[in-house]
Amino acid sequence: MKHLSRLLLASLFIFGLTNTVSAQDENNPWTVSIGTNAVDSYPANEDHKFQEFFNVDNWNILPSVSRISVGRYVGAGFSAELAGSINRLDNIDKQPVDDLTYYAIDGAVNYSFRQFINEEGWFDPFLGVGGGYTWVDEEGNGTVNGTLGFNFWFTDNIAFNLQSTYKHSLDDKNEGGFRHFQHVAGIKIAFGGTDTDGDGIYDDEDECPETPGLAEFNGCPDSDGDGIPDKEDACPDQAGPAEFNGCPDTDGDGIADPDDDCPTVAGLESMNGCPDSDGDGIKDGDDNCPNEAGPRENDGCPYEDRDNDGVLDKDDQCPDVAGTKANNGCPEVTxxxxxxxxxxxxxxxxxxxxxxxxxxxxxxxxxxxxxxxxxxxxxxxxxxxxxxxxxxxxxxxxxxxxxxxxxxxxxxxxxxxxxxxxxxxxxxxxxxxxxxxxxxxxxxxxxxxxxxxxxx
Missing domain, CATH: 3.30.1330.60 (OmpA-like domain)
Incomplete structure (x- = not known):
């Protein structure tokens, strides 16, 4: 028994470190409970029902891990549980006995009221009904059981469990029946949640259950490592600041690359991120004369005046012969x-x-x-x-x-x-x-x- 106690305590420690699920539900269907049980027959006796219910002097307690159970969530607040317990009786109905050995196997269906209080809260009361079989030394008899219990979830996956079960023997005392209360105190651990993407975050808490992600983003990935989860990142494969929705601004012109027609050259917002070196309103890439201001109709180049007569070639009917403005750039006959x-x-x-x-x-x-x-x-x-x-x-x-x-x-x-x-x-x-x-x-x-x- 000493070695069993150590094994159970070690299992408890491991579960406490590795599981990140919360209370037992459809996402965390399995529970293991480890604890100590106390057996008291006095308040179950028909002559003094419920008298001295809390008198621990009447309790038979084995000072070690003496009860273990496994539970499975069924749905809609119901769960099934199978428990095994061991004890040693030194009194029955306050009468001393010679250290009788007590064994019990019990099954129950429990119903949790936590959903009516606070579905994610720490307080989890429950009721259970079931049956079992109890042996006191060589004598054994079946029981019909009713349980009132409380789970106190003090971490994401571990609860302190208190419960009291009335075990009503199908045989009366004269026929070897043993009607009694079994009180239990222990630790309950919920586990077995589904982690579809294998990222260590169970689906019930994973906002991206089919894609491996990070705990800091509730299970969603941040592929480019820019601190913005992919689902909120306009450029999930390129690191960028939050001000640009996760997109980079390669040229540092204040315009995110996806919106920048010239992402590698700093430019103007009015030019969709492209430069306009000569300030003529035509971005350099479309300007045949990027360093000389010119009209759009001349592809950004200034109009020439080849004959230097003050009339631009576009308006000069004689672009190669100096003339007058009055004669449309052509010389006047004197x-x-x-x-x-x-x-x-x-x-x-x-x-x-x-x-x-x-x-x-x-x-x-x-x-x-x-x-x-x-x-x-x-x-x-x-x-x-x-x-x-x-x-x-x-x-x-x-x-x-x-x-x-x-x-x-x-x-x-x-x-x-x-x-x-x-x-x-x-x-x-x-x-x-x-x-x-x-x-x-x-x-x-x-x-x-x-x-x-x-x-x-």
């Missing part, structure tokens, strides 16, 4: 240029009474074309004029044909755009000298260049 054109036009010669240009005039026409090329958005007007010799109709027809002949040469031979040159003949209606002298008539027979916009 009086001097018109005079120069007409100096060349004076040398244009035609066959007699014809519109055919003579070959010696080609150089003058080439020079005229070169000047026109310098003013690419200017429309020039070729005027044909005659003296007063001949009829008006003839002179008008001839002037038109000669003006058209010059225009056709500039378009077809010198590649001037057709929409940049117009022509018209005015016959003898616009003399610049007198027609009464040969010298005057020679001046009136002419081709002139003017601006289309100045044409009458």
């Amino acid at each position: 009086v001097e240029i018109i005079n120069e054109l007409n100096e060349y036009s004076k040398t244009i010669l035609f066959d007699l009474n014809k519109a055919t240009i003579r070959t010696e005039s080609y150089d003058a026409l080439e020079s005229i074309a070169e000047i026109m090329d310098e003013y690419p958005n200017t429309v020039f007007h070729i005027e044909g004029h005659t003296d007063s010799s001949g009829s008006d109709s003839y002179n008008l027809k001839l002037s038109k044909e000669r003006a058209a002949s010059v225009r056709d040469y500039l378009v077809n031979k010198e590649n001037i755009d057709t929409d940049r040159v117009t022509s018209e003949g005015y016959g003898e209606t616009r003399p610049i000298a007198t027609n009464k002298t040969e010298a005057g008539r020679q001046k009136n027979r002419r081709v002139e260049v003017s601006l289309e916009k100045n044409r009458d």
Whole structure:
């Protein structure tokens, strides 16, 4: 018996260190109880029922571990228990006896009232009914049992157990029956809870019962070790601070990587974490000129002004030739240029009474074309004029044909755009000298260049 006591005490110590479950329930279905029992027959005697119930002088106690039981939770507050006990009787009904040996095996169904008081509280009263078989020395008889008991759960898995069981013998005293109370005091340990994920935290307390986790997070994992459980971590595989819901901010710009379009380069919140080095509102990755501010429509680059005339190329109709803003970046034709054109036009010669240009005039026409090329958005007007010799109709027809002949040469031979040159003949209606002298008539027979916009 001495060795049994030591074994039971060692088992109690191990259970106390290793089990983390709470009171017996569906998650912790098994219990082991180890304790001492006291046997008292006096208050069970029909002649003095319940008298001296608490008189310990009448109790028979074996000063060692003398009772052990195993229980299994059934459900809805019910549990089944099987107990074995041993004792030594030195009195029965206050009458001394010669150290009779007492053995008992009992089974019971217990009902806990803890759920009605506080389901997670420390106070756990219960009632039990059952039956058993008791031996006093060689004599044995069956009993019907009723139990009132209390479990006091003072740790997560260990309770102090007090209970008293009335064992009513089916035989009366004269027939060898032994009716008595058995009082028990001991330790009850609940165990056997389910730990599906094997993390040491039973399912009833595990918020993540199918995934191994940590006790500090109620059984949930923290895969990246950032102190935020995976179930609350927006980036469970990357360590990050709580302010970013567990996500990192690699570039330290205050924007968590999942929300940062440029997670490795510090940037602006307005640019979704990307930089805008030139401050033009276009993030560097989309900016063809990240270090020079420019509009979005030009891909973040400033517009050029190749001819440095103060008109940006995008608005400059003559981006390679300096001009004026008033003329959309193109040079404006001055009086001097018109005079120069007409100096060349004076040398244009035609066959007699014809519109055919003579070959010696080609150089003058080439020079005229070169000047026109310098003013690419200017429309020039070729005027044909005659003296007063001949009829008006003839002179008008001839002037038109000669003006058209010059225009056709500039378009077809010198590649001037057709929409940049117009022509018209005015016959003898616009003399610049007198027609009464040969010298005057020679001046009136002419081709002139003017601006289309100045044409009458």
